[in-house]
Amino acid sequence: VCKCHCFYIMNKLSPWISAFSHPGVRDYSQLTLDLTRNELIVGARNHLFRLDLSNLSLIQATEWAPDEETRKSCQSKGRSVMLERVNGVARCPYDPRHNSTAVVTESGELYAATVIDFSGRDPVIYRSMGGMPPLRTAQYNSKWLNEPHFISAYDIGLFTIFFLRENAVEHDCGKTVYSRVARVCKNDIGGRFLLEDTWTTFMKARLNCSRSGEIPFYYNELQSTFYLPEQDLIYGIFTTNVNSIAASAVCAFNLSAITQAFNGPFRSQENPRSTWLPTPNPIHNFQCGTIEDEGPNEGLTERSLQDAQRLYLMNDVVQPESVDPLVMQDDVRFSNLVVDIVQGMDTLYHVMYISTEYGTILKALATPNKNLQGCYLEEMELFPLGVREPILSLQILHSDRSLFVGLNDRVLKIPLERCSTYKTETLCLEARDPYCGWDFRQRRCTTLEDSSNMSQWKQNISVCPLRNQTTDGGFGPWAPWQPCNNDDGVDGVSSCLCRSRSCDSPVPRCGGKNCKGPTIEVANCSRNGGWTPWSSWGQCSTTCGTGFELRQRSCNNPSPRHGGRVCVGPSRDERFCNEGVSCPQPIFWSPWGSWTKCSTECGGGVHSRVRTCENGNSCPGCEYKACNLEACPEVKRNTPWTPWMPVNVTQGGARQEQRVRYMCRAHLSDPHELQIGRKKVETRFCPNDGTAVCETDTLVEELLKMPVVRATGAGWSSWETWSSCSQSCAKGYRTRRRTCAGPEGKSAPVACRGSPVEYQDCNVQPCPVKGAWSCWSSWSQCSVGCGGGHYQRTRSCNSPAPANGGDICIGLHTEEALCNTHTCDGGWMAWSLWSACDDSGLQMRSRVCGAQGNIPCVGNSTQRRDCNEIPVILPASGFDKDQHCGAFTSIHLIATGVSCFLGAGLLSFLIYVYCQRFHKPSQESAVIHPTTPNHLNYKGNTTPKNEKYTPMEFKTLNKNNLLPDERSNFYPTPLQQTNVYTTTYYPTTLGKYDYQPNSSPSPCRTYNHSNNS
Helix, strand or coil, X not given: CCECCEEECHHHHHHHCEEXXXXXXXXXXXXXXXXXXXXXXEEECCXXXXXXXXXXXXXXXXECCCCHHHHHHHHCCCCCCCCCCCCCCCXXXXXXXCCCEEEEXXXXXXXXXXXXXXXXXXXXXXXXXXXXXXXXXXXXXXXXXXXXXXXXXXXXXXXXXXXXXXXXXXXXXXXXEEEEEEEEECCCCCXXXXXXXXXXXXXXXXXXXXXXXXXXXXXXXXXXXXXXXXXXXXXXXXXXXXXCCCEEEEEEEEHHHHHHHHHCCEEECCCCCCCCEEECCCCCCCCCCCCCCCCCCCCCCHHHHHHHHHCCXXXXXXXXXXXCCCEEEECCCEEEEEEEEEECCCCEEEEEEEEECCCEEEEEEECCCCCCCCCEXXXXXXXXXXXXXXXXXXXXXXXXXXXXXXXXXXXXXXXXXCHHXXXXXXXXXXXXXXXXXXXXXXXXXXXXXXXXXXXXXXXXXXXXXXXXXXXXXXXXXXXXXXXXXXXXXXCCEEEEEEEEXXXXXXXXXXXXXXXXXXXXXXXXXXXXXXXXXXCXXXXXXXXXCCEEEEEECCCCCCCCECCCCCCCXXXXXXXXXXXXXXXXXXXXXXXXXXXXXXXXXXXXXXXXXXXXXXXCCCCCEEEEEEECCCCCCEEEEECCCCCCEEXXXXXXXXXXXXXXXCEEEEECCCHHHCCCCEEEEEEEECCCCCCCCCEEEEEEEECCCCCCCCCCCCEECCCCCCCCCCCCCCCEEEEEECCEECCCCXXXXXXXXXXXXXXXXXXXXXXXXXXXXXXCCCCCCCCCCCCCEEEEEECCCCCCCCEXXXXXCCCCCEEEEEECCCCCCCCECCCCCCCCCCCCCEEEEECCECCCCCCCCCCCCEEEEEHHHCCCCCCCCCCCCCHHHHCCCXXXXXXXXXXXXXXXXXXXXXXXXXXXHHHCCCCCCCXXXXXXXXXXXXXXXCCCCHHHEEXXXXXCCCHHHCCCCCCCCCXXXXXCCXXXXXXXXXXXXXXXXXXXXXXXXXXXXXXXXXXCC
8 A cells, every 4th residue: 555645635625725816917926924914915917915814805905007198108218297206226127027036124225136127137136225325246247146046035134145046157067057145244335446336245155955976966946945034044945957857856054054155265266267266265254344443444455345356156065954855856846935833742843835836735844854854744736627827926924824825816825734624533643744633632633732731632743644545547638639640551641630638637646547548539530532433324315326324433432531632533434325326317397488478458368388397297387377457448430320211100291210320339459350240130020919929030130340450560658657646545556657659650549459557556554543532421420519529521532543653632531620619517628639658658638627707617627548548530620621522312313313314315316326327328339339258259169158148128129220231221111110129148247268279289278358349
């Protein structure tokens, strides 16, 4: 079983610790005890604090930081008004990173060891303030001070003693650092001519703290000291150089050993090339005695000043109290030290508290007893697990047995004795704690002062503490991720991220188990990508003819990761397919041919165009389109007059004669195409007595056809410009015209084929609708029964509503008028309007008492309501507009109906008269009026169908009136007068064109309009 010292972690120490911190303040590095006021003075960055020693409560806080204006002025090298000046030169360094120390003597002089220039190249031990003249070490003399690091200063007797470390001037083989102790006399007044304003009593000697052996191991760099005036002992922490293996030691020096070295010989150098040799001391047992001659400088001869200028380094080395250091520790660096004197059961013990660079405090015994040398009683951890910070300062209060610790962010107070933590006699005695012993009467672990009887109090500090401290190791936190390389033996070296952790939380001790688990983690290793196998070939892109087929692969076998190389090569592979399979000729339509000539010149015709199916079956492709839809001009032609014929015999021999001619009218593109056909007369003879059925005698005569003559060389002029639109909105139309002129330039309207007029739609947008008011509604009931109210009526803008950008209605949509203005019973007038909602969500209204005389009104003059109860009342004004509109009665309804009926009848009669006048054919034109295709000249293979024509009867004609040409040479007797009914078939209005087959090789059918008369 391993025996080690006790560890106190932060959690165990927390109940014992008092702490102080201030927001935003760092670097609590300077601690000073003011025992007269029972205060702890703390110096931090730009702040000073006064704390109570008992519990570290704040007494006063002072911020000592430059304001922004001073900071800017300093940076710009400006100046400001100076109220008071305290020179800090030779008292404190310009840079807080420079080591410095100072002490104020009982007589008020300030002795400071620091640097006095910006660059830190002029170190000095300087006296100022008080009644003595200011003195300093020789300036720019490296033999006096050679790049020193000042540690501490003490006022001891007639001397002021300084501890420092510096580059050794006497070491002539390379560069090394020695720890020194230097002293000056407090009554030194400087030289005269030589060493003027300079120390004449400055001396320094080397401090030796080493591990004994044939070749000693020196701890050359002094880090901290602590002075025990009761014992005339000075404890110091010594470490190795920062560039060497870490090691630390604690040595104690007696003031007598220091005095002995200063009374010994000097070591001097005659010139820079000579070696340092011992030189006898001309003033043995130098004690800074006073000179009682005529003046303070009478005893300073030129010889003594010359000796003081060259003799300052002592030849002898100050040796420690013990041959070996009191405490030695490898792999760690100590930083601060305080020592407490504890009265034990048999002797006094010096208990050292040593701070380490990683934030722990070691408690050790300083004793010449070899059995106890190097014993650690305990180790206190001041930070949570895994946190390491240096301890800036240590200060001890012997009377209160308290330890004050200055950290970067706070100040701690730790009690030195914690005997109550040892619950049993064994734990109390084996702790070997000089503060504690077992009280048999009280049966608890107490201090000597708390014991009931010395005879009943036991303590055993003969050997180092023995305690079973077997501790298993534990991993500390992972370090941050760092780039690294990893070789997995397959893909070679790849770039990764690595992190590590150590088995130091805690370190396995005394046979404890090592940490289990990896100490290094590797992640995000770069990995080069790899191809998957090729997929099978895909389907060919074509079913015939040369195509291509595709196969693919992916770069995910494995996928590139964390910066690894992507796959090299194509991810797709193509090849030809169906190279020997020819495709059939494509079947497609040929381009459309040109349009054929329109079947008619006017009145609506048809033209067509053709396309063929290439490389496939023979199939016609035809497209038809109407053409020349404009109406043909009307053409008229008259027959010659017939001879005068008697039609009636009157009494007395008088007679009435009559002659007839025929007029043909038709809408034709060419007036020469109008031909007179043969007349067809159907005559019926009926007996006068009605005994026999009427016999029909059919007489058909063909009209003579006149030859058609068409003018040649005629042509259309250019189209005129479009006319203005027939209306500004809701779809009107516009026209443009052209004229037909003959070869001589004369107008020939019927000589050209086509229409002289062309129509086009325009202004198809809807017309804007201007809004108009509806009738006023009936007046509403009065809002109140008395005291003055109002009623209202409304109308809407919907007769019609504005649309398509039309103007809205102008005027009010609501009217309002007063009513019931007489006062109410009780004298109150009408209520006022409700006020606006206030912050509490209420409205208020009031009313005025209108009673005559001094009679008071009964009731409240104000009223409140919730805003949610507000009714919606539209504003109104006026009362005298359109009052008759809202009062629509049954009499108005009857009058309106009768008026509408009479108006509709009158309108119908006017329409009928108009149609009879302008659309009824006259008797002269009732026989032949070819406004539609004439069946007389039909040239097809089939006979015309009579059902296409509407029969019309005319009772004014007889068969003797029809004399179309000269071939009618017979004249019936006038006395043979009978009623003759002539029936003529007129074609109905056709919506289609007559179909006329022909022998054209075109696959399209041809539609012709029969324009022959």
